[in-house]
Amino acid sequence: MSGFLDGRRALVTGGTSGIGASLVDRLTADGARVVFTGRDAGRGKEVADRSGATFVAADAASEEAVDRSVDLAAEELGGLDALVCVAGVIVDGTITQTSPGDWQALLDVNLTAPYLYSRRCLPLLRESGGGSIVHVSSDAGVWGEEEIGAYSVTKAALVTLAQMLAVEAGPSGIRVNAVCPGDILPGMLTTVSGRERPGDTSDWRVPPMGRIGEAADVAGVVSFLLGPDSVFVTGTALLVDGGMRASYRAWEANA
């Protein structure tokens, strides 16, 4: 697979853990030149050292940091061919259990940051003669989950953001897609408070494919969406969930 993305210049947000870190590994292995962002400099250095990608410390909730990280990426890479917005936060709770502060923080990181990053990167992609943007949404953005109610709202809006961008950027040769992962081991580490905790996956249900998803499963799909085999794929919301959203009761396949 090496060479699939040879020479592509990609910016990945939220690349210091989980799906984002796996994606940095995958894209560099495929031959891309990658700049990735995150808040944790220690983890950033780890991912940079093992992958050869360049880490830029940036909090996706900060408009100033968004602008700065895009500018730094364009300078480091000499332009840009791809943007992957992975940075996201999660809060456990129903809608009425969600505090207004947590609601706003979820909107800022999961929805407004992808909007800001896309808007800042579109002119750069146009300068490159086209490109590809991928927004990592969630299966909860397709069918929501009560226990992560506010998170589901932000991820549903993110799918529409990707679709609107796909329509308006299509004439410039820019593709925009959403990827909607199901439960992915080890689970999201990032809550809105910035607190880290291991995801408790003990009550996860197993999808029809017979196992819980892994970050590399998602990274492979994103690599495809950035590469030459997906040139006519845009405006989609691609589920990467082992079949879980194929039915109301898909988990019964392995019950």
Add this chain to the structure above:
Amino acid sequence: MSGPDGLRILVTGGTSGIGRGVVERLRTDGASVVFTGRDAARGKDVETATGAIFVQADASDAAAVEGSVARTLEALGGLDALVNNAGMILQGSIESTPPAAWRELLAVNLTAGFLYSRACFSPIRDGGGGSIVHIASDTAIRGIPSIAAYSVTKAGVRMLSDMLALEGAPVNVRSNAVCPGDVAPGVQATPAGFSDHAEDPSNWTLPPAGRFGTAADVAALVAWLVCDEARHMNGATIRIDAGMGAGIAAGTAAGIAAD
């Protein structure tokens, strides 16, 4: 009780457009209604015309949301239904949407609905149950690129409605999303500095049925959804658009795939 008669209902953004139509209809049906809005003069007009109670409140102001719910509970002695209607529009693509306007759209179209739902949920539940109706948009189902940021917020509203439906089901609080197509005279409220972005029906494509929607069309659906007769309606997303969103042909005519 099969109609809204006697129900206690809060309508946000009730001083114009669909919201005003909903207030008028619910009052005609015998409901006790409090409605909010930013414009005191228009509020007084609707109050005089309908006998509903006006509470001035800006939906983008979290404190005003809390305050208006408290005044509603005081005035009505409880609550049976909430109609989340307040909203604004912005023309243009995502790329042409400046961050300040993006944030204001999110605050009014999505966060206000969250805050109102959160504040009204337990009063409705504690009164024996009831319903929340969200005025979303046909763009909540499939976005329209010429009102791209608006479409994003409305997709959020639809999911907010679904999540409240799941949460409310065990305690008899229903939540449904009403998704109107073009309703004349269109949404007039806009983010600061974009007053020229109000909707203008002269730019719209007439549905095959030969007429645009009216506020009364939408109000009739809302009046049913808040009733006990609609007790099996929960978590529904209902297009009310004369069929424009039923398939790609009508959608193209409506500009859904154009520009």
